[in-house]
Amino acid sequence: MKILFIGARLFDDIALYTKNKNITSILTESNSDSKNLKLADVSYIVPRGMEGPKEIALKEDVDAVVPLIGIDKPLVEIAKLKEDLENNYGLPVVASPLEAVITAQDKLKTKEFFIENKIKTPDFSKISKGFKPELPVVLKKPEGQGGNGIKIALTDSDLEINIDNFECAIAEKFVEGIEVSIEVLRWNGKTVPLVPVNKGKTTFEGIHPLDKLKTVPLNMKNVDNENIRSIAQKIANLLGSEGVIDIDIILDKDGVAHFIEINTRPSGTRYLTSASTNISPMHELVDMATGKWNYKDVETRIKKYCALEIPIGDYNTENNNHQFREFNSDNCWVIHGPDKFQRITIRAEDIQKAYEVAEKLNIDYKKFN
Structure with a gap:
């Protein structure tokens, strides 16, 4: 099996997984300085845009394409590439189609989508x-x-x-409350919503969730996690998304969910999702590409751990590389992120034990409360 991955920045999340699955990885990237280039079996430096990846996909005769793009701007181009490769070459591209991307990228269109489908939004x-x-x-x-x-x-x-x-x-x-995200997997018309992630309180300063302490599960009075999952599934189905999407929500003081945005790309909460459910959204993208993805299998593999994520800036450890990016025990932790912007995600049996792990690692989490 040979897969083309577009974009090197997130490739370290799946490099070990592809190797263990005996998948030949072909990687295209526009930045020749990316440190993840060496993790792929074959890598190509191409100009920005999708012409280069298309050329390489056809040249290498790959079996599927998986865009690893964590920013919004290129998503429309990727959706157009998906249409081209799937319709003209029969080559599956694990990404959302054009209409879904356009709806999600334009905040006004997203609002109109929510209202049309009777989904509560501010x-x-x-x-x-x-x-x-x-x-x-x-x-x-x-x-x-x-x-x-x-x-x-x-x-x-x-x-x-x-x-x-x-x-x-x-x-x-402006809705005062708690920021929440949930990732949703969808492929071949089958949908699996994962777990709502608590990203901290809304602030007048607009502090980015990456700079906050985040937790799973979402333990709030008057909040039904299964209802949030159900609405997230409905959104993905109505949108016609493919691969993985991330849905942003604000829970007000009464526990009412206000749906804010949709992102048709991998989420910044993916490590919390992986730690708490034992389902890595990034690994699932690879399974979709290989044709081995089964939504029933994913549902049976979902676990219910607690997880805690803390911004740590720089943490002196050898563990911030792709060889240490798996949650493989009941109480464990993963360091991830670029220099000066590292985060630690801790899996534990309960949230108190997660905080105890942070204390043993001399990580000051209290400043985020």
Whole structure:
């Protein structure tokens, strides 16, 4: 079996898995300095865009293509490549189709999708001259991720200063509560929602979840985790997503779920998902490509561990490499992320034991509470 992987940045998440499965890995990347290039059996440096990966896919006569893209901008191009390779060459590409990507990337289209399908989402309005929303309000440009293109206006002055930069944008009601993400696997019309992840409280400062302490499971009064999973499954089915998607939610003080965004790409919470469920979304993408993915098998393999993730900056250990990226026991931990932005994800039988592991590793988690 030979698979083309597009993008080296996330390849270390699956390098060991492909090797253990005797899969020949072909990797394309536009950055010649990527340290993950050496992890693949064969690697190619190509220009930005999808022409290079397409050329290599056909040249190498691969059996499938798996884009490993963690940012939004290239996703439309990937969806167009998917259409081309699947329709004209019969080559499966494990990624969401074009219509799903366009709906997810455009925040206004996402809002319209939620409303059309009666999925609860915060009230919003299109920004127009002279509009006066109820404050605080979240200003969102049509595209952007990781906090880019978003501004929280707390006062009339905030609104006045920022409004000119948000032409053709939306103003969304600020919901005070808990940020949540859930990853959903979908392939060949079969869907498996995984686990809701607690990413911490919403903040007026718009602190990115990567800079917060995150936990699984989502233990909140009046919150039904299975209901969240059910709605996430409904969203993936209606969207027609493929591969893996990540859905962002805010739970208000009454435990009501407000659905915010959809990301048709691997999630930043994938290690928490893997630690808590024993299902690695990245590994599942490989299984989809090989034709061995079975949703019933995934459902039977789902475990219910607790997990804790803490930003640690830099942690002096040899364990931050692809050889140590598996959760292989009941109480274990994984270091991941680039230099200066490392995180530790801890699996444990209960959340208190996860905190105890952090203490034994001399990791200060209390500053995030």
